Amino acid sequence: EAGVxxxxxxxxxxxxxxxxxxxxxxxxHNTLYWYLQNLGQGPELLIRYENEEAVDDSxxxxxxxxxxxxxxxxxxxxxxxxxxxxxxxxxxxxxxxGTSTDTQYFGPGTRLTVL
Amino acid sequence: xxxxxxxxxxxxxxxxxxxTLDCVYETRDTTYYLFWYKQPxxxxxxxxxxxxxxxxxxxxxxxxxxxxxxxxxxxxxxxTASQVVDSAVYxxxxxxxxSGNTPLVFGKGTRLSVIx
Numbered sequence: 001e002a003g004v005x006x007x008x009x010x011x012x013x014x015x016x017x018x019x020x021x022x023x024x025x026x027x028x029h030n031t032l033y034w035y036l037q038n039l040g041q042g043p044e045l046l047i048r049y050e051n052e053e054a055v056d057d058s059x060x061x062x063x064x065x066x067x068x069x070x071x072x073x074x075x076x077x078x079x080x081x082x083x084x085x086x087x088x089x090x091x092x093x094x095x096x097x098g099t100s101t102d103t104q105y106f107g108p109g110t111r112l113t114v115l
Numbered sequence: 116x117x118x119x120x121x122x123x124x125x126x127x128x129x130x131x132x133x134x135t136l137d138c139v140y141e142t143r144d145t146t147y148y149l150f151w152y153k154q155p156x157x158x159x160x161x162x163x164x165x166x167x168x169x170x171x172x173x174x175x176x177x178x179x180x181x182x183x184x185x186x187x188x189x190x191x192x193x194x195t196a197s198q199v200v201d202s203a204v205y206x207x208x209x210x211x212x213x214s215g216n217t218p219l220v221f222g223k224g225t226r227l228s229v230i231x
Binding site: 003009040041042043044045048056059089091093099101103104105106107108109111 | 119148150152157158159160161162165167206208210212218219220221222223224
């Protein structure tokens with residue numbers, strides 16, 4: 001069974017440019033998560049989707065970040081415009097359901113460098 | 116609020132040594148889940164174990180073992196006879212149940228280096 005797929009794996013852009021990350025969760029997983037991982041830190045939740053609905057986006061900086069999961073399967077996270085402080089790893093995870101008891105499975109992440 | 120502390124930032128051991136990674140958590144919830152993940156240099160977080168707050172039995176899986184003690188709010192992870200392939204960053208995480216669908220909260224991780 002394929003795991004969580006993310007692309008690109010690496011992205012280097014100049015500040016003020018837009019950037020987008022793509023994630024395809026494990027087949028059959030209803031819940032999808034986007035996390036931000038800064039260097040030397042654990043992942044922090046940005047947004048959680050249950051099917052196509054964003055049920056927790058309280059930590060998403062909405063002035064420059066946006067996300068969508070239109071058909072309840074794959075998802076895109078966008079930053080526009082990117083700032084130097086956005087350099088980090090963006091991780092996508094999925095779980096069968098969205099309960100606290102459910103195990104989340106992670107993709108390899110996208111490492112973003114903003115110059 | 117929930118919190119996970121991994122006091123060991125980096126640990127270095129020689130191959131075949133045993134090593135224990137510490138995890139201390141804080142929660143007001145009576146029902147919660149604890150997790151350990153491994154993050155190798157490739158970047159992907161690999162799920163290792165999930166344990167609920169009502170199950171204090173220690174668990175062993177091959178060279179890995181976990182010691183859950185509610186009295187000290189700890190969920191420590193031991194690797195026996197470490198190998199170079201164990202080199203990675205290990206994260207402990209906590210999820211509360213009765214407080215609603217709270218996010219999974221991670222510690223800052225412990226970087227383990229196993230030297231041949």
